[in-house]
Amino acid sequence: MTDQLVERVRDALRVVIDPELGENIVDLGFVYDVAVAGGTVRITMTATTPGCPATSFLKDGAQTAASAVPGVVSADVTMTFEPPWTPSLIEPTVRASLGFAAIN
Amino acid sequence: MGTRPSLRHHKERRGGPGKIIRMTPGSRRNFFAEPERDDETIMIGGGISRWTMAYFATALTWLLAALALMVAGIGHPATDLAAPDTLVLVHVVCIGWLSLAMCGALFQFVPVLVAKPLFSEGLVLPALGLLTAGLVALLAGFMALGGRLPSAPWLLPLGAVLLVAGFGLVVINLGVTAWLRPTGPARFVLVGLASLCATAAFGTVFAFALAGWAGPTGDAVLARAVPLHAIAGLGGWLTLTAMGVSYRLLSMFMLAPEVEDRQSRLTLAAGALAVVTTVGGGAVTIGFAMGQNVVLSVAAIFGLSCAALYGRDLAGIFRDRKRQLELNTRMAILSFASLAGAAVLGIALVSMGTLTSHSGAFVFLAVFGWLSGLVLAKLYKIIAFLTWLETYGPVMGRAPTPRVQDLVTESRATKWFAIYHLSVWTGTLALLAQEPNAFRVTAAAMTVGVVGIVHEIIRIRRLEDVAPPLRLPAGAAAPHLLFAKS
Numbered sequence: 001m002t003d004q005l006v007e008r009v010r011d012a013l014r015v016v017i018d019p020e021l022g023e024n025i026v027d028l029g030f031v032y033d034v035a036v037a038g039g040t041v042r043i044t045m046t047a048t049t050p051g052c053p054a055t056s057f058l059k060d061g062a063q064t065a066a067s068a069v070p071g072v073v074s075a076d077v078t079m080t081f082e083p084p085w086t087p088s089l090i091e092p093t094v095r096a097s098l099g100f101a102a103i104n
Numbered sequence: 105m106g107t108r109p110s111l112r113h114h115k116e117r118r119g120g121p122g123k124i125i126r127m128t129p130g131s132r133r134n135f136f137a138e139p140e141r142d143d144e145t146i147m148i149g150g151g152i153s154r155w156t157m158a159y160f161a162t163a164l165t166w167l168l169a170a171l172a173l174m175v176a177g178i179g180h181p182a183t184d185l186a187a188p189d190t191l192v193l194v195h196v197v198c199i200g201w202l203s204l205a206m207c208g209a210l211f212q213f214v215p216v217l218v219a220k221p222l223f224s225e226g227l228v229l230p231a232l233g234l235l236t237a238g239l240v241a242l243l244a245g246f247m248a249l250g251g252r253l254p255s256a257p258w259l260l261p262l263g264a265v266l267l268v269a270g271f272g273l274v275v276i277n278l279g280v281t282a283w284l285r286p287t288g289p290a291r292f293v294l295v296g297l298a299s300l301c302a303t304a305a306f307g308t309v310f311a312f313a314l315a316g317w318a319g320p321t322g323d324a325v326l327a328r329a330v331p332l333h334a335i336a337g338l339g340g341w342l343t344l345t346a347m348g349v350s351y352r353l354l355s356m357f358m359l360a361p362e363v364e365d366r367q368s369r370l371t372l373a374a375g376a377l378a379v380v381t382t383v384g385g386g387a388v389t390i391g392f393a394m395g396q397n398v399v400l401s402v403a404a405i406f407g408l409s410c411a412a413l414y415g416r417d418l419a420g421i422f423r424d425r426k427r428q429l430e431l432n433t434r435m436a437i438l439s440f441a442s443l444a445g446a447a448v449l450g451i452a453l454v455s456m457g458t459l460t461s462h463s464g465a466f467v468f469l470a471v472f473g474w475l476s477g478l479v480l481a482k483l484y485k486i487i488a489f490l491t492w493l494e495t496y497g498p499v500m501g502r503a504p505t506p507r508v509q510d511l512v513t514e515s516r517a518t519k520w521f522a523i524y525h526l527s528v529w530t531g532t533l534a535l536l537a538q539e540p541n542a543f544r545v546t547a548a549a550m551t552v553g554v555v556g557i558v559h560e561i562i563r564i565r566r567l568e569d570v571a572p573p574l575r576l577p578a579g580a581a582a583p584h585l586l587f588a589k590s
Contacts, residue, residue: 016500019492020357022507049356051219053493056149061500068501079148087359087426099428 005071006034009041012069016061018047019054021098025062029089032080039073041066046085055079146219146285152212152493152588155228157565159208160483161586162236164558166200167476171554174547180464181540186330188250192243197471199239199267202342203300205479207231207274209349209486214278214293217352218285223277231273238266242311249314257315264304264311271304288365292348295376299340302383306333324390331400332386338467339407340379342475344372347414350436353482354418358433359426363417371413378406404450411447415440431514432485435521439481442473442528449532465535472528472550480524480557488512488564494583495567495576503577506570512560513569520556523549 013031014024025031025045033044043062047055059077066075087100170193173179179193215222222228242263247253249260275297282290282297306329313322355362385399418440429437446469453459453466488511496505531546565585567575576582581589 015502015504017505017507019496019505019508020489022509048359049216051147051150051216052356053150053152053216054497057493057497057500059149060497061502064501100426 002036005036005041005069008069009034009036009043009066009072009075012065013043013062015065016058018058020048023090023094023098025058027091027094029091030058030085031062039071041069041072041075043075043077044080045077046080048085050081147215147221148219150215150219150221151225152490153208153222153228154225154588155232156208156212156490157487157584157588158229158586159204159211159232160487160561162232163201163205163208164483164554164561166196166204166239167554168551168558170196170201171547171551175544175551177540177544181535181538181543185464188246188252191246191249195239195242195246197476198337198342199235199242202471202475202479203271204232204235205483206342206345207235207278209479209482210274210278210293210345212486212490213349213352214281214290217290217293217349218282218287220281220284223280227273227277231270231277234266234270234273236270238263238268238270241266245311245314257317260311261308261315261317264308268304268308271300275301288362288368289348289351291369292344292351292372292375295372295379296341296345296348299336299344299379299383302379303333303337303341306336328390328396329386331396332382334467335382335403335407336379338470338475339375339382343470344375344379344410346475346478347371347375350478350482351417351421353485354421354433354436357427357430357485358421360421360424363420367420368417371410371417374406374410374413378403378410381406404454408447408451411443415444430485430509431512431518431521432481435481435484435525436478438521438525439474439477442469442477442525445529445532446470446474462536465532468535469528469532473525473532477525477528480554481521484512484517484521484557484561484564487561490588491564491567491583494588495580499577499579502579504574505577506574510570510574511564511567513563517557517560520553520560522553524553524557527553 010026010031013026013034016025017023018025018028018030021028030047031043031045033042035042035044043066045059045062047058049055059079063075063077066072066077087095090098090100173189173193173196179187179190183189211222211228240263241259244253245256245259245263248256278293279297282293286294306325309318309322309325309329310333312318313326318326351363351368354360381399381403385402386396388394389396389399446466449466449469450459453462459466488508491511492506492508499505527546527549531543531550534540534542534546562585563569565583567582583589
């Protein structure tokens with residue numbers, strides 16, 4: 001049941017995209033952890049640039065998307081920059097579609 | 105699913121977007137960021153600068169005014185470099201266009217560079233008002249000096265005072281913000297702001313001297329410090345600041361690792377030494393009535409070293425990039441080519457002993473090829489990015505949103521940038537060939553390019569290229585053309 005809720009939350013987070021990369025935060029590897037205890041979801045995630053206004057919207061968006069999942073009573077999102085995000089965290093198929101394979 | 109990265113949690117002082125966290129001792133920062141001091145408080149997220157678009161719109165209006173002057177044959181090359189009409193043209197370009205565009209960008213990006221909130225959002229709009237009023241008074245003063253308006257000696261000092269007040273607010277606001285965490289590109293901004301102070305100080309003395317209010321010392325400064333004023337403004341304020349911001353923007357948009365701090369510090373040191381030598385050494389030569397050739401030659405060597413080191417840094421960013429090049433980056437490359445071209449042209453003119461007679465061509469290539477080319481390319485990207493944040497950021501998580509790239513149509517915009525850069529390079533040749541009429545034709549072609557780019561920017565602000573299903577999701581509000589609503 002808990003695993004199913006985690007998966008539903010991860011699916012819901014796919015509506016949140018990094019505006020610059022144009023892909024969702026799950027496939028980009030921004031979501032480091034989704035933990036469920038009862039109806040409370042704790043999401044630990046990152047972004048590319050700490051001081052960028054987009055980082056605020058990513059956090060807000062993740063919180064909003066997770067809160068809308070049936071079975072979730074409350075959602076708490078923590079931003080972390082440890083470990084730092086790198087393009088190697090992107091899902092391989094998405095990385096290829098972004099043209100990474102042809103560059104570096 | 106890949107292996108989940110191991111986590112070391114930071115201590116969060118205040119949660120939520122735009123809030124402050126304290127990094128744990130020994131922590132490493134983000135992929136894009138430079139190393140920093142331990143246990144340092146940084147901002148997560150940040151605000152959208154409310155008046156950045158107003159700065160950009162005002163700057164582009166002044167650029168179009170400058171192009172109109174060039175097409176009409178007002179100012180150099182139709183007149184001497186020191187003629188009042190040329191002074192009008194130069195200050196429309198350097199203050200109205202480049203400085204306002206730079207200030208607008210810095211109010212948004214200095215907080216990103218240092219991960220600290222802007223010192224005061226409330227000072228941003230008053231600064232724009234003071235700068236605009238000061239520039240209008242200054243231009244009127246130059247026009248009176250040239251006989252285009254009735255004599256009014258007080259106009260130039262009035263313009264200078266208003267400009268000093270406006271730039272003073274800018275320097276305080278950005279300087280305090282950057283000083284809180286002066287790392288990497290932020291150091292370039294701080295040196296740029298110091299250069300802006302030197303530029304404004306020289307300009308103020310000039311204005312009072314032209315009004316006859318500065319005494320013999322002011323007259324001596326006016327007679328000999330114009331090159332120092334120009335180098336501090338174009339080289340120190342505009343070029344060093346543009347270099348600093350470009351490091352972060354290029355890394356961000358190409359997913360390239362940040363240039364190492366010690367590497368960019370060397371580039372900055374060369375640039376700062378060029379400015380210090382020019383301003384400090386130049387002031388000494390004026391004070392002791394000495395020749396300026398040695399001082400300016402040493403400054404030129406530092407300046408060329410800075411440009412070469414910057415080229416090395418850029419090559420590293422491009423080599424290590426993870427993404428294909430977008431239009432803004434491809435067009436930025438053309439501006440880097442103009443910077444290199446200006447350096448080569450400067451060396452050639454000095455070695456041939458013709459720098460004095462062709463300095464207009466050299467400055468034109470630096471101002472329109474390098475600085476204006478880079479600013480136009482980055483405006484195209486920054487405006488799309490900020491427009492996305494304003495419009496779609498608030499509804500993220502509630503509805504599908506477009507990408508930043510969905511706000512632009514690069515295939516259509518490319519030709520305007522191409523026309524602009526080709527016209528600038530042709531215009532440089534026309535100046536070297538001393539063909540004023542050919543220069544006016546190239547200025548008209550530049551105008552076509554800039555009007556095209558402005559049209560593209562307006563389309564971005566109006567979301568005209570976003571496909572209808574994603575254009576305005578429920579809860580999203582269309583952005584205002586001239587300011588950010590949120």
